[in-house]
Amino acid sequence: MKKIFLMLSCSAVMLLAQEFNAPMKAYLNELEKEAKAQNAAFNGFDAKRGESIFTSKYIGKKAQEMSCTTCHKSDLKATGLNVNTNKTIAPLAPSANAQRLTDVEEVQKWLRRNFNDVYNREGSALEKGDVLTYLINQ
Amino acid sequence: MRRIILGCVMLASMTWAKNVPAANDALYQKECASCHFGYQPALLNASGWQKVMGNLQDHFGTDASLSQKEHDAILTYVTQNAGNSKLTQGNTTMRISQSPYFIKEHRRIPERLIDQPEVKSLSQCAACHTKAEQGDYSERTIVIPNYGRWE
Numbered sequence: 001m002k003k004i005f006l007m008l009s010c011s012a013v014m015l016l017a018q019e020f021n022a023p024m025k026a027y028l029n030e031l032e033k034e035a036k037a038q039n040a041a042f043n044g045f046d047a048k049r050g051e052s053i054f055t056s057k058y059i060g061k062k063a064q065e066m067s068c069t070t071c072h073k074s075d076l077k078a079t080g081l082n083v084n085t086n087k088t089i090a091p092l093a094p095s096a097n098a099q100r101l102t103d104v105e106e107v108q109k110w111l112r113r114n115f116n117d118v119y120n121r122e123g124s125a126l127e128k129g130d131v132l133t134y135l136i137n138q
Numbered sequence: 139m140r141r142i143i144l145g146c147v148m149l150a151s152m153t154w155a156k157n158v159p160a161a162n163d164a165l166y167q168k169e170c171a172s173c174h175f176g177y178q179p180a181l182l183n184a185s186g187w188q189k190v191m192g193n194l195q196d197h198f199g200t201d202a203s204l205s206q207k208e209h210d211a212i213l214t215y216v217t218q219n220a221g222n223s224k225l226t227q228g229n230t231t232m233r234i235s236q237s238p239y240f241i242k243e244h245r246r247i248p249e250r251l252i253d254q255p256e257v258k259s260l261s262q263c264a265a266c267h268t269k270a271e272q273g274d275y276s277e278r279t280i281v282i283p284n285y286g287r288w289e
Contacts, residue, residue: 062199084200085174086258086265109205116201 018094018136020101027104028132034125042126050134053127060118068118076138093138101136156276158225163215169208173200175264178273179219181234182226187216189232235260247282256283 020028028045036042054068071089072080077096080089091097101107111131115123123131158180161167167176179187191213194202204212220226229237235244244260252260263270266288269279280288 061196061201082173084198086262087172087174105205109203113201113203116195 018138020132020136023104024101024107024132027107028129031125031129031132035129038125045126045129045133047130047134047137050130050132053123053131054134058119061116061120066118068114070118076135092135094136095138101132107132156274158221158273158275159219160271160273163212165208165211166215169204169212170202173202175262175270177234177263179216180221180223180225180273182216182221182232182237183229184217184220184222186226186229186232186234187213187220191216247288251282251285254284 032042032045035045054072055074057065057067060066066083071082072092076093077091079091081087082089090099092100094100111123111128115121115127158178161171161176161178166179170176182190190197191209194204194209224239226237227239229240234240240260251257257265263275266280266282267275268281269276277289278287282288
């Protein structure tokens with residue numbers, strides 16, 4: 001009985017952990033290779049670093065201080081708001097919005113655009129991998 | 139009979155004056171209207187659209203860059219449906235709100251009704267034009283937040 005209970009709770013934990021689909025996994029592998037090529041000491045993406053990139057304020061493209069959370073908000077399961085246009089943004093957390101982080105081209109496009117908007121430059125492979133690792137668990 | 143035809147023509151031209159075809163292109167809706175109001179192509183002339191599409195990396199201060207394929211498809215859609223009427227006449231910029239007709243039509247609106255958080259700027263068509271999504275900008279559809287109807 002104990003064993004069955006243990007197995008059930010294990011599989012529940014596994015179900016809760018978010019996972020990338022196959023194309024996204026392949027993209028993460030590419031980023032990993034790139035990150036390693038740029039820094040031999042690279043030892044994996046880190047959600048904590050990703051969170052810090054996502055929440056840190058920076059002088060963005062519009063020469064105003066902002067962070068990713070300026071529009072996406074701190075609660076990623078909730079609806080965001082584009083501060084420039086007042087348009088709502090569907091939740092970014094995959095747990096609240098199953099379509100998020102499933103389409104490699106979309107993900108690449110938004111990483112390019114939003115790194116430029118917030119950091120006024122493109123993200124490195126390490127930064128992109130860290131942010132995606134943070135977001136997939138939201 | 140003649141009178142009926144004349145009436146119809148007048149009615150049609152009145153409707154036409156404040157209406158533009160809805161922006162019904164799926165790619166345009168996805169790539170442009172997901173971030174901001176889906177401005178109908180007829181609100182800007184072709185040269186204005188060429189300016190907009192020529193610098194999506196810095197799209198009014200935001201990176202809105204597209205893949206070449208998406209860029210070309212949207213450029214075709216907006217220029218083929220671009221404005222060619224008094225709405226867009228004399229506008230040499232890439233801003234819809236710089237068209238002389240647009241400026242004239244909005245000149246009497248007090249600043250405080252534009253600056254308020256519910257509106258923010260004259261770029262937010264749908265904040266007051268309740269049927270803007272459908273391309274209907276007629277006066278009877280206008281409701282200004284914290285003010286009411288504008289007729």
